[in-house]
Amino acid sequence: xxxxxxxxxxxxxxxxxxxxxxxxxxxxxxxxxxxxxxxxxxxxxxxxxxxxxxxxxxxxxxxxxxxxxxxxxxxxxxxxxxxxxxxxxxxxxxxxxxxxxxxxxxxxxxxxxxx
Amino acid sequence: xxxxxxxxxxxxxxxxxxxxxxxxxxxxxxxxxxxxxxxxxxxxxxxxxxxxxxxxxxxxxxxxxxxxxxxxxxxxxxxxxxxxxxxxxxxxxxxxxxxxxxxxxxxxxxxxxxxxxxxxxxxxxxxxxxxxxxxxxxxxxxxxxxxxxxxxxxxxxxxxxxxxxxxxxxxxxxxxxxxxxxxxxxxxxxxxxxxxxxxxxxxxxxxxxxxxxxxxxxxxxxxxxxxxxxxxxxxxxxxxxxxxxxxxxxxxxxxxxxxxxxxxxxxxxxxxxxxxxxxxxxxxxxxxxxxxxxxxxxxxxxxxxxxxxxxxxxxxxxxxxxxxxxxxxxxxxxxxxxxxxxxxxxxxxxxxxxxxxxxxxxxxxxxxxxxxxxxxxxxxxxxxxxxxxxxxxxxxxxxxxxxxxxxxxxxxxxxxxxxxxxxxxxxxxxxxxxxxxxxxxxxxxxxxxxxxxxxxxxxxxxxxxxxxxxxxxxxxxxxxxxxxxxxxxxxxxxxx
Numbered sequence: 001x002x003x004x005x006x007x008x009x010x011x012x013x014x015x016x017x018x019x020x021x022x023x024x025x026x027x028x029x030x031x032x033x034x035x036x037x038x039x040x041x042x043x044x045x046x047x048x049x050x051x052x053x054x055x056x057x058x059x060x061x062x063x064x065x066x067x068x069x070x071x072x073x074x075x076x077x078x079x080x081x082x083x084x085x086x087x088x089x090x091x092x093x094x095x096x097x098x099x100x101x102x103x104x105x106x107x108x109x110x111x112x113x114x115x
Numbered sequence: 116x117x118x119x120x121x122x123x124x125x126x127x128x129x130x131x132x133x134x135x136x137x138x139x140x141x142x143x144x145x146x147x148x149x150x151x152x153x154x155x156x157x158x159x160x161x162x163x164x165x166x167x168x169x170x171x172x173x174x175x176x177x178x179x180x181x182x183x184x185x186x187x188x189x190x191x192x193x194x195x196x197x198x199x200x201x202x203x204x205x206x207x208x209x210x211x212x213x214x215x216x217x218x219x220x221x222x223x224x225x226x227x228x229x230x231x232x233x234x235x236x237x238x239x240x241x242x243x244x245x246x247x248x249x250x251x252x253x254x255x256x257x258x259x260x261x262x263x264x265x266x267x268x269x270x271x272x273x274x275x276x277x278x279x280x281x282x283x284x285x286x287x288x289x290x291x292x293x294x295x296x297x298x299x300x301x302x303x304x305x306x307x308x309x310x311x312x313x314x315x316x317x318x319x320x321x322x323x324x325x326x327x328x329x330x331x332x333x334x335x336x337x338x339x340x341x342x343x344x345x346x347x348x349x350x351x352x353x354x355x356x357x358x359x360x361x362x363x364x365x366x367x368x369x370x371x372x373x374x375x376x377x378x379x380x381x382x383x384x385x386x387x388x389x390x391x392x393x394x395x396x397x398x399x400x401x402x403x404x405x406x407x408x409x410x411x412x413x414x415x416x417x418x419x420x421x422x423x424x425x426x427x428x429x430x431x432x433x434x435x436x437x438x439x440x441x442x443x444x445x446x447x448x449x450x451x452x453x454x455x456x457x458x459x460x461x462x463x464x465x466x467x468x469x470x471x472x473x474x475x476x477x478x479x480x481x482x483x484x485x486x487x488x489x490x491x492x493x494x495x496x497x498x499x500x501x502x503x504x505x506x507x508x509x510x511x512x513x514x515x516x517x518x519x520x521x522x523x524x525x526x527x528x529x530x531x532x533x534x535x536x537x538x539x540x541x542x543x544x545x546x547x548x549x550x551x552x553x554x555x556x557x558x559x560x561x562x563x564x565x566x567x568x569x570x571x572x573x574x575x576x577x578x579x580x581x582x583x584x585x586x587x588x589x590x591x592x593x594x595x596x597x598x599x600x601x602x603x604x605x606x607x608x609x610x611x
Contacts, residue, residue: 020279028279035286043293073296076245080289083252090256091278094263098271110272113350 005045012038023107025095032091036084040077047073119165120174120187120240122158123197126151127204127233134225141220145212148225152201152208155232159194159201166194167589171596171606173242181607182303186242188607191593192442196239196369199449202575203361204232206568210457211354213564214464219264219352227264231257231358238366242607244292244302247370251288251334255281258363261355262347273347280343284333291326298323305607308377308600317381324379324386328371335367337427338397341420345404348419349412349469353460356412360419361453365445368426372441375430376597383433391431395522398424398529405536411459411469411544414536415452418495421529422448425510428522432513439594440509443587447502447579451491454572458488461565462544471540476549485545487566490573492541494580496534502579503530505587 012034019031047070055068099105102112130151134144166172166189176185189197208228215224234254241247259281263274296302298319299310314320329340336344344364348356371390379386401421408414426448429441461484462477463469478485494501507530514523579586596602 020283025275028275032279032282032286035283036289039286039289039293042290043296046293046297048297073293076292076296076302079245079249083249086256087252087259087278087282090259091282094259094271094274094278097263097266098275101266101268101271107275110275113269113272113346 001049002045005041005049009038009041009045012041025099025105025107028107029088029091029095033084033088036080036088040080040084043073043077043080117165117172117174119158119162120172120189123155123162123201123236123240124233126155126158127229127236130154131226131229131233134229135223138221138223141217144220144225148229149208149212151229152205152232155236156198156201156205159198159236162189163194163198166191171603173606181242181609182301182306185246186303186305186607187240188242188305188603189240190596190603190606191589192369192372192597193239195442195446195589195593196365197236199365199446200232200235200239200362202572203358203449203453206453206457206572207354207358207361209564209568210357210460213562214354214460215352222264224261224264227257227261228358231261231362235362235366239369242304244295244304244307244374248285248288248292251366251370252285254363254366255285258359262351262359264355265352267350269350273350276343277347280333280340284330287326287333288330291323291330294326295323303607304373304377305604309604309608311378311381314381320379321382321386324375324381327374327379328386328390331367331371331374332393333367334364335371335423335427336364336397336420337393337423338400338420341397341401341423344420345408345413345416348416349410353412353456353463356416357453357456357460360415360456361449364419364423365426365449368423368445371427372430372438372597376433376438377600377603380600387431387433390427391519391522394424394428394431395525396424397421397427398525402529402532402536406532406539409471409543411462411471411474411540412456413469414471414540415455415459418533418536419452421533422452422495424529425507425526428526429510429513431522432510432517432519433598434513434517435591435594435598436509437513437594438597439587439591440506440513442593442597443509443590444506446586446590447494447506447576450572450575450579451494451503454491454569454576455488455495457565457569457572458484458491461562461569464562464565471543474544474549475547478545479548485541487569487573488545489541490576492537493534494576496537497530498534500580500583502576502583505580505583509587509590 016031016034019027050069052067052069055071133147137143171190174187231254234250237250238247259278263270333340348359398421401417405414405417426441426444429437466474494503497503497507511523
């Protein structure tokens with residue numbers, strides 16, 4: 001399973017970087033979204049995939065003796081997903097506004113402040 | 116539970132919430148913001164005082180013992196950085212009183228400003244790597260909106276470049292953290308340091324260290340990852356670029372110094388030599404970029420890049436004196452650079468432009484402002500007895516016993532070029548007679564709020580210069596603490 005996920009993560013990174021290198025504004029945004037997905041899946045894979053019980057201890061029960069899944073990576077990923085959701089929403093609005101004002105979907109034309 | 120550690124996060128949060136609730140009344144927002152910034156400064160000084168007298172301070176949030184909970188920890192370096200954030204937060208809050216227009220205040224300038232300060236302070240005092248990521252994002256989100264607020268064409272173009280590269284950096288940071296967690300199984304910085312000191316896979320750890328170097332390198336704007344900075348810092352209102360110039364890249368530098376003194380010290384000969392090389396290249400490219408520019412704020416932006424090189428150089432030398440000089444340099448630089456940006460705002464207000472070619476005659480019109488410009492400008496170039504001289508002296512003294520003559524030569528040469536481009540601004544904006552008919556306009560009442568922070572920061576520059584002894588002693592203690600991570604680890608985790 002790790003091998004499959006490793007290929008998925010690699011593919012996502014490749015696609016993200018390819019899109020980031022395009023000149024189109026909207027492809028840049030999709031690239032950024034894919035980049036954050038790749039990072040999330042990387043955390044998920046690198047932290048170790050275990051087929052095991054959730055680490056929930058009942059009231060007054062003894063501590064778990066069997067192998068349990070590590071909940072921390074999932075908590076990290078959840079946080080990262082929420083953050084990237086907010087950032088993506090902002091970036092979409094920014095791209096929309098920039099497109100309205102500049103009038104082109106071309107990163108090479110965003111040069112009015114360069115001298 | 117140490118209150119001083121919580122206050123630098125809670126005060127900006129409360130201020131942001133209150134200013135949000137008061138959104139219909141612009142005037143009240145301005146004064147609440149000023150009050151919040153003052154309270155933050157006081158709390159930061161309290162934290163510095165506490166750490167100076169009682170050593171490293173630690174608070175475990177929710178009483179979950181480290182490494183399970185989130186740890187807030189302040190050593191002298193963190194406390195000093197929070198204090199600097201407090202000073203800049205206060206100075207720019209005063210400057211914003213009259214320089215930020217009503218439209219921007221109506222769209223949430225003040226809440227965003229205080230969220231930014233909260234993110235910066237949080238990043239300085241967290242002891243957990245993932246928490247650092249979260250504070251970075253808080254800070255970035257606020258900075259994204261502050262940069263784009265107003266929606267002028269230049270701002271939006273700058274914001275796209277800034278947002279893209281900073282999100283790249285965050286994604287790298289996150290990926291590096293995932294791999295590190297897979298290796299070690301913890302993200303508490305002190306716990307990481309303890310576990311990595313006995314790692315079985317030093318090669319893999321160095322690879323992760325380089326991912327962190329790239330991630331924080333983008334935030335700190337080191338060579339060759341700095342392109343977003345001069346593309347965006349000159350586009351927003353002056354108060355915003357001043358606070359960005361003072362604080363944001365320094366959070367990246369702080370993170371670099373923190374992880375490369377505490378966590379990634381397995382292969383110093385490789386990683387820190389690499390950092391030293393990058394430091395030299397950062398200084399040179401930054402200063403050459405500045406020489407080629409003819410716009411006030413773009414010159415200053417490229418100088419931020421160049422100055423980051425000096426701070427990283429202290430880290431690359433990796434001796435107590437080198438780190439002390441880096442800490443001193445950061446303190447000096449934050450104050451001086453913010454002040455130069457604030458002055459550029461006053462110049463623009465009087466003459467209506469940032470273009471050096473169109474400026475001129477300001478020495479005749481405003482001799483006081485000219486003197487106020489000369490203090491930080493000459494300090495930036497490193498002229499004695501101003502603060503920059505002692506910062507550079509410390510770095511060179513740290514480099515000599517290590518026989519790092521190349522980097523010393525670069526540092527000295529770059530400071531000559533810095534002097535050159537500061538003199539260029541002086542000649543073009545202040546000394547050159549203005550053949551234009553345009554009168555230099557000035558609104559007396561609003562300019563009081565502009566000049567107070569400038570005078571205050573100039574006095575601080577003089578204070579750091581003339582009182583270099585005690586302040587360098589503080590930096591030296593911070594440097595020794597950074598080189599002795601065992602104290603930090605013991606303070607966080609307890610035990611022997």
